[in-house]
Amino acid sequence: MEITSTLFTAKAIYVGIIFAITLGVAAYSTYFERIIAAFMQDRVGPDRAGPFGILQPLADAVKMFMKEDFIPANSNKWLFIAGPCLSMLTALMTSAVVPFGDQLDLGDGIILDLQGIDVNIGILWVFGIVSLGVYGVLIGGWASNNKYSLIGAIRAASQNISYELAMGLSIIAILMLSGSLSTKSIVETQQNGHWNILYQPLGFVIFLVCAFAECNRTPFDLPECETELIGGYHTEYSSMKLGFYLFSEYINMFISGAVMATLYFGGYDYLFNDYVAQISWLGEYAYNVSALLGLVVLIVKALIFVFIFMWVRWTLPRFRYDQLMGLGWTGLIPLAMFNVVLTGASMLFTVNDGGSNWMTVGASWAGVIIMLVVTFAYSEMKYKKKKLATA
Amino acid sequence: MNFWYFLTALTLLSASMVILSKNPIHSVLYLVFTFFCISGHYVLLNAQFLMAVNIVVYAGAIMVLFLFVIMMMDLSKNSPDSKSTLTKLAGAILGGTLLVILIAASRKVDLKDVKPIDAQTGMVEGLGQILYRDYVLPFELVSILFFVAMVGAVMLGKREAGERNF
Amino acid sequence: MNYQPSDFLPILVQLVAALAFIVATMLATHWLGPKRHSVLKDDAFECGIESVGDARTPISVKYFLVAILFVLFDVEIIFMYPWAVNFMGWVKSTSDVAITMFLEMLVFMGLLLLGFIYVIKKGVLTWEK
Numbered sequence: 036m037e038i039t040s041t042l043f044t045a046k047a048i049y050v051g052i053i054f055a056i057t058l059g060v061a062a063y064s065t066y067f068e069r070i071i072a073a074f075m076q077d078r079v080g081p082d083r084a085g086p087f088g089i090l091q092p093l094a095d096a097v098k099m100f101m102k103e104d105f106i107p108a109n110s111n112k113w114l115f116i117a118g119p120c121l122s123m124l125t126a127l128m129t130s131a132v133v134p135f136g137d138q139l140d141l142g143d144g145i146i147l148d149l150q151g152i153d154v155n156i157g158i159l160w161v162f163g164i165v166s167l168g169v170y171g172v173l174i175g176g177w178a179s180n181n182k183y184s185l186i187g188a189i190r191a192a193s194q195n196i197s198y199e200l201a202m203g204l205s206i207i208a209i210l211m212l213s214g215s216l217s218t219k220s221i222v223e224t225q226q227n228g229h230w231n232i233l234y235q236p237l238g239f240v241i242f243l244v245c246a247f248a249e250c251n252r253t254p255f256d257l258p259e260c261e262t263e264l265i266g267g268y269h270t271e272y273s274s275m276k277l278g279f280y281l282f283s284e285y286i287n288m289f290i291s292g293a294v295m296a297t298l299y300f301g302g303y304d305y306l307f308n309d310y311v312a313q314i315s316w317l318g319e320y321a322y323n324v325s326a327l328l329g330l331v332v333l334i335v336k337a338l339i340f341v342f343i344f345m346w347v348r349w350t351l352p353r354f355r356y357d358q359l360m361g362l363g364w365t366g367l368i369p370l371a372m373f374n375v376v377l378t379g380a381s382m383l384f385t386v387n388d389g390g391s392n393w394m395t396v397g398a399s400w401a402g403v404i405i406m407l408v409v410t411f412a413y414s415e416m417k418y419k420k421k422k423l424a425t426a
Numbered sequence: 427m428n429f430w431y432f433l434t435a436l437t438l439l440s441a442s443m444v445i446l447s448k449n450p451i452h453s454v455l456y457l458v459f460t461f462f463c464i465s466g467h468y469v470l471l472n473a474q475f476l477m478a479v480n481i482v483v484y485a486g487a488i489m490v491l492f493l494f495v496i497m498m499m500d501l502s503k504n505s506p507d508s509k510s511t512l513t514k515l516a517g518a519i520l521g522g523t524l525l526v527i528l529i530a531a532s533r534k535v536d537l538k539d540v541k542p543i544d545a546q547t548g549m550v551e552g553l554g555q556i557l558y559r560d561y562v563l564p565f566e567l568v569s570i571l572f573f574v575a576m577v578g579a580v581m582l583g584k585r586e587a588g589e590r591n592f
Numbered sequence: 593m594n595y596q597p598s599d600f601l602p603i604l605v606q607l608v609a610a611l612a613f614i615v616a617t618m619l620a621t622h623w624l625g626p627k628r629h630s631v632l633k634d635d636a637f638e639c640g641i642e643s644v645g646d647a648r649t650p651i652s653v654k655y656f657l658v659a660i661l662f663v664l665f666d667v668e669i670i671f672m673y674p675w676a677v678n679f680m681g682w683v684k685s686t687s688d689v690a691i692t693m694f695l696e697m698l699v700f701m702g703l704l705l706l707g708f709i710y711v712i713k714k715g716v717l718t719w720e721k
Contacts, residue, residue: 108634127610159478166486214680275621357719554674
């Protein structure tokens with residue numbers, strides 16, 4: 036498809052809109068996080084800035100801007116500034132490959148894909164940019180010249196790279212089903228309710244856990260754990276530099292929600308797209324309305340994931356560091372490999388079955404059950420051993 | 427074509443900054459940027475999978491390892507300026523020779539016989555078809571190589587008595 | 593599907609937007625905030641205890657090992673991507689090819705698992721000690 040200047044302008048406007056939506060959602064996630072926390076802990080929450088406190092993010096931003104822009108005397112000044120900027124940059128670049136919607140017909144034969152870039156490597160772009168997220172944390176922590184920051188940064192980096200592996204492995208099973216790296220094709224194979232969650236429950240659980248770890252969210256927020264390492268890698272940061280670190284976490288939450296919706300929950304599919312696209316009274320706009328509804332649906336799906344992130348934060352306690360690394364390496368990586376083998380084997384047994392993958396569905400869910408049974412048996416065994424040892 | 431010149435200039439600039447900057451962490455960041463520029467070149471060649479692999483493996487994994495190593499060493503003790511003139515001279519001669527060889531080789535290249543290839547060769551599907559059919563043995567040997575590398579890494583990382591660290 | 597280098601053009605728009613946002617915010621926060629310096633205040637904050645020496649001391653070799661293993665595993669995972677993308681096609685064509693390819697990957701993963709077990713047995717991934 037040749038990119039004409041009109042199409043490029045349309046694309047640029049689309050990218051700008053998605054950019055604005057991302058920032059807006061991230062800003063209001065901070066507000067809703069407090070509201071949800073307040074609800075779960077039976078408190079009122081922020082209610083002073085504007086009606087129901089909805090101007091709270093604005094007030095926070097103003098506060099962040101007016102704070103002193105502190106740079107420690109012993110730090111490397113430019114690296115100290117570069118740290119949060121890199122974090123923010125990587126957070127903002129991930130959304131490019133997420134297909135937020137189907138195509139939009141703008142008239143005059145211009146058809147706009149509601150996706151930043153539709154490229155052959157698709158999901159590898161996400162994988163690549165996520166792996167760069169380590170730099171912001173590592174550089175920022177090192178440049179602070181503070182022992183706590185350094186330990187926090189090293190811990191965060193080790194955690195991120197460990198969970199990246201399991202994340203990469205869990206995507207492989209999806210690729211086997213869709214046969215393409217392009218996020219657009221991955222969504223298109225899931226249209227009309229064939230969502231990957233049905234075929235890949237185990238892969239989804241692995242991916243979800245890794246997403247939590249990659250976003251440094253509870254129960255994996257050790258790098259910024261208050262009780263052991265003061266503020267972790269951003270101990271020395273203040274004003275909008277600290278704001279960037281915190282804000283990039285919220286952006287990452289939203290984008291990872293969108294990626295999870297794309298990979299496992301049908302992307303912009305909402306089960307009755309075809310019906311909406313054929314409503315007669317909408318006339319020629321019917322298709323566009325259906326596409327825009329898809330965009331709204333994807334954002335809603337992503338927001339549901341953001342809610343789950345928050346729900347977990349106020350429900351679960353934090354891991355210990357050895358438990359965290361143990362889960363990442365000895366737990367999730369073998370499990371993800373098992374998932375790949377399981378998917379491959381079940382696909383082999385349903386050769387030439389005209390696309391229906393019921394064997395894969397069965398095997399995948401059986402895999403989940405086996406995993407649960409094994410985990411239960413193992414923990415039971417360990418518990419008994421401990422009991423014997425103490426008795 | 428204009429974009430190619432811009433990208434090449436950027437690549438060369440950042441690559442020379444890698445060796446010119448005094449702070450090793452700056453060097454690492456410039457190197458990451460250089461890898462991005464090289465990925466840009468891969469995009470221009472329509473080798474999209476290579477572009478992604480370059481980012482994931484080089485910029486995302488190997489450079490993180492570099493950063494870890496630099497952070498682990500105590501930099502204040504051994505400053506990089508302590509190279510003798512002889513070392514610098516040897517380095518210059520070696521680099522100059524390599525440059526001469528590269529120029530000599532590129533002068534002999536004949537661009538007339540280049541056949542046009544399918545523009546979609548660089549996509550991941552094509553690579554998979556070739557890698558797992560025609561190059562099965564090298565592919566399996568690679569995994570043995572990784573196994574050896576793992577054993578080597580474990581040996582290197584053995585803790586010595588009396589070591590002080592966090 | 594015909595993929596072109598020009599597909600990547602919108603990424604430049606996004607990059608420019610992101611950079612503009614970051615630079616503008618950084619300049620604004622630098623310009624807006626107050627500036628007050630003193631020797632003690634500009635020191636690193638280490639729980640209120642006076643900081644001794646430089647923070648850039650050597651860190652545990654364990655983190656370094658994790659980073660090396662990460663590089664190795666990352667490359668191995670990248671090797672599986674082209675295989676995974678083509679697997680559906682192989683399954684749909686003839687079952688013989690698919691089985692061969694499946695066994696190939698089983699051998700590859702088996703060797704990966706072997707190295708993994710070695711690493712675990714050597715205690716690289718135990719953090720309690």
